[in-house]
Amino acid sequence: MPWLLRTAQLGAHRVSRAAATRGELVSMMHGIWGLPGVLASDADARIAAAALRLVPDCVIGGWAAARLFERAADPDSEATVFTGEAWYEHRAQDRRDLGETACARVMVCAPRAARLRPGEHVRVFRSVVRADEWTVVDGIPVTTPVRTAFDLARLWREPAAVVALDRLIHLGVVDLTEIRALTVARHRWRGRPSALQVLDRVDGGAESPQESALRMLWLDAGLPRPRCNSVVRDPDGAFVARVDLLDPELGVVGEYDGAHHASAERRGDDARRQQALEELGLVVVRATATDLATDQAASAWQRRLRRAYRRQRVRPDHVRRWHVTPL
Missing domain, CATH: 3.40.960.10 (VSR Endonuclease)
Structure with missing residues (x-):
């Protein structure tokens, strides 16, 4: 990702730290800078910046993982569902998790022991991702399609969750039977009852969010x-x-x-x-x-x-x- 640099990489790319101080660079996240032309609100730039902050055993999940799968399955489509807009923020008891900004935060799945801090554009979700539940897309470690769909179903508000799963199933990224099997198997996981309700309303035959x-x-x-x-x-x-x-x-x-x-x-x-x-x-x-x-x-x-x-x-x-x- 040559358009994003860590603070320690600025010198190697002949970019002075003074340029960051003068506002010539875009502050994406703590210690990560975007070169001129990068927008801090751009969904792909925020996903890439969050990926640079990952520590071992942590992976990108939620809408960000779904966006990478959507883009890989249908790169030329104008009917993008996973835009990273704020209305797609996950279901949460804590109102602070819903956010007031125009951008939804990138969800990072992390075990409890992982030393990773949340930030304005990153939400750390303390949830273990097993070895068979993550993969790599465009060089970024993300939850697998079925784990991504399961997390969306249990964490997002129902209308958005249904739209999201409709899209993933319609694109052939994941199968409803797979999602249901994982949901049934995860007893006592947060949001499981909500996920089961969402799955009852999903229909992969829908061709657009509308x-x-x-x-x-x-x-x-x-x-x-x-x-x-x-x-x-x-x-x-x-x-x-x-x-x-x-x-x-x-x-x-x-x-x-x-x-x-x-x-x-x-x-x-x-x-x-x-x-x-x-x-x-x-x-x-x-x-x-x-x-x-x-x-x-x-x-x-x-x-x-x-x-x-x-x-x-x-x-x-x-x-x-x-x-x-x-x-």
Whole structure:
């Protein structure tokens, strides 16, 4: 990591300590400096800086480990979940652990005897990582995918935890069966009951954080669990549409319209697609970022969804004319 230097390395790279004093270098963490151009808020820079501070038997975990796995599995994706933003901070009894800054701290898993101090950008989580529970990604020791997912499930708030595990499973980084087996085996571990609840709501079929969030609203509305990204076909088996969320029995569809749906051409395609679905007897409930922005807006969307269910249940002409196949 030539763009990050320890204080003792400054001279070897012809950088004076006076440059750090004058503010020409970026102070990443105690004793670690970023060269000009490095941003202290950059997630990858913070992970690399935390890695430089590791002592024996300590590894990077949490969102930082997940970010490295996500980047390796889908390097060109714009749907990055593990951004290192503060709202992803772990579940904690101590309110200080939730933080007030824009950046979540990098979690370092460390045994109790390890001499490692927490800091503004590093949270030391005293938890032993067995020899088979860590690996190396991009030269950085991190918890394995299954241990990473287990820690996220038990330490993060539920909506964020579900989104995180949806992403890791969808990318093929880890399997739900593996996570569940580890969770069941870890009796009396902190956060285990929360992890089991999270695993009951996970669905690796979701292809974006927004789809995961919309599914959470659907479930919280007390309605049947929808399928993710199913293909709807007409009675002859011809393809009609692939939909984000679907109750295949009653024919209720949930669709999330991201920014790419704003063009006139895309709106026209969406309208034709919705008409084709409705001609088969399905009802479509659309959502945008506005519907996920506040609790009030989310509640309003849930009311729309419940009304759709009521209409489908009482329709006298309701005949299932659609077929559903997995993606």
